[in-house]
Amino acid sequence: MDGDFFSFERLVAYFPKILSKFPISLYVVAVSTALALALGTVLAIIRIRKIPVLHQLAVVYISFVRGTPILIHLFLVYYGLPLLFNALFGYNIASGWNKLIFVFLAYGLNEAGFLAEHIRAAILSVPRGQTEAGHMVGLTRFQTFRRIVMPQAFRVLLPGLSAMVVGMLPATGLAYLLGVTDMMGMITTVSYSSQHSLEGYADAALIFISASFILERLSAVLIKKSSYGRKSVDGSI
Known part of the structure; x- marks a missing residue:
């Protein structure tokens, strides 16, 4: 293991491999x-x-x-x-x-x-x-x-x-x-030779956060559309 605590180059190099398992x-x-x-x-x-x-x-x-x-x-x-x-x-x-x-x-x-x-x-x-x-x-x-x-x-x-x-x-x-072998499993694979896994976990976190945000936005749109024009029993929208 080298002395680098965190490497942006490894972050970029790991990203497509980890994303491929998303x-x-x-x-x-x-x-x-x-x-x-x-x-x-x-x-x-x-x-x-x-x-x-x-x-x-x-x-x-x-x-x-x-x-x-x-x-x-x-x-x-x-x-x-x-x-x-x-x-x-x-x-x-x-x-x-x-x-x-x-x-x-x-x-x-x-x-x-x-x-x-x-x-x-x-x-x-x-x-x-x-x-x-x-x-x-x-x-x-x-x-x-x-x-x-x-x-x-x-x-x-x-x-x-x-x-x-x-x-x-x-x-x-x-x-x-x-x-x-999902994203978390791929982190072990890509970091095996360098013994640096922190960048892999950072990549996975970024992917999960981004995907969750997109799902939340899509859900909000779907919920809004499904409730459009619908009234509750008491007559309120």
Whole structure:
């Protein structure tokens, strides 16, 4: 290691290599958000309808997720799921699955616990009279939920969902702990020969901050457009 504490030249040299792995972070966010929306909706419906046994299990699951760090979920999924599959089916998924799959599952399961409460609140915000009106015109329960409830609930959910996505982006930096070569993993690679990693972390910080800012701006525009012309129940805009 040379005596330079920080080198602008290394900062510039590392940047394109680290940036090349940024799509992996976006990929994790996109897939995990889709999983979280699906599972979160199921959990929310279970809680709203208070389905026996499942309701209690959903409450325990949500409490566990909200009370434990994502790092624990990553390790539980990565080490625990293969053991479970091997015990139940005699199949070793640890050797057959891409490590990104474990990352998707861990982040998806984690965010679903948080998103479930937002989805539940969003669904309950839709006036019950609109659901009853859907039934009166001949729509099934599922059709009423899909065509009437969810479009309105999604508008209410959007701010919370946007905040979750923005918060998840920097959190994806933990994926390298499972052996995924994302931006954080690339820092180790590019700094191996020089033994200087500070510049790599500075590059990653710059990328995460810039991407988060862009996502926040895009979210603000999307939220504004989704609420344009919409009035609340009391008549205010």
